[in-house]
Amino acid sequence: MAVPNLQIALDHNELESAIQDVMKVGDIVDIIEVGTILCLQEGQKAIKCIRAMYPNKIIIADTKCADAGTTVAKNVAEGGANWMTAICSATLPTMEAALKEVDELQVELYGDWTLEQAKEWYKLGISQVIYHQSRDALLAGGSWGKKDLNQVQALIDLGFKVSVTGGLTVDTLKLFKGMDVHTFITGRGITGAKDPVKAASEFKTEIRSIWG
Secondary structure, eight states, X not given: OOOOEEEEEEXXXXXXXXXXXXXXXXXXXXEEEEOHHHHHHHTHHHHHHHHHHOTTSEEEEEEEEOSOHHHHHHHHHHHTOSEEEEETTSOHHHHHHHHTTSSEEEEEEOSSOOHHHHHHHHHHTOOEEEEEOOHHHHHTTOOOOHHHHHHHHHHHHHTOEEEEESSOOTGGGGGGTTSOOOXXXXXXXXXXXXXXXXXXXXXXXXXXXXXX
């Protein structure tokens, strides 16, 4: 079982503030995500800038693509992104088109998706999914529970590399002990901390402690 990656989500409105935050922890984390809002606000410019800063890191464009797979994927790939995301409600042709233009396409899971759908994504050649506890659900009092963990494990059992995200803290990580999680994704868990460097380092230390 491999040691999971740590991914920072740059969920910023402005590129300037995203740069300020990523400069603090970019060398600590394994993967850098240009978040959905940042993609919408700053577009390819944000991806190019982060790529220039971190030429050797995996960079993800969290486009949550729902349509125009070829165009969106080409744009983010030209900007320097290795991977991008598609929303689980996107059609199979949209996903297939996007997959041809980027190294990896991740399907982000929201709402009413099924394991039968996941099997179809896997047949397309998609190897990564993101299990997401949405911000709105967490604000409404939701938390990680047995149902979530069972779904994550079911996706792993299908052969997917599964990333998890949504209100993760260092203490949350132990819930996934014994599971072959590919990546833990956090945004405010690091960028919103009083000491982002300390927060990122604590995530990495705990991951290594559990899986290393």
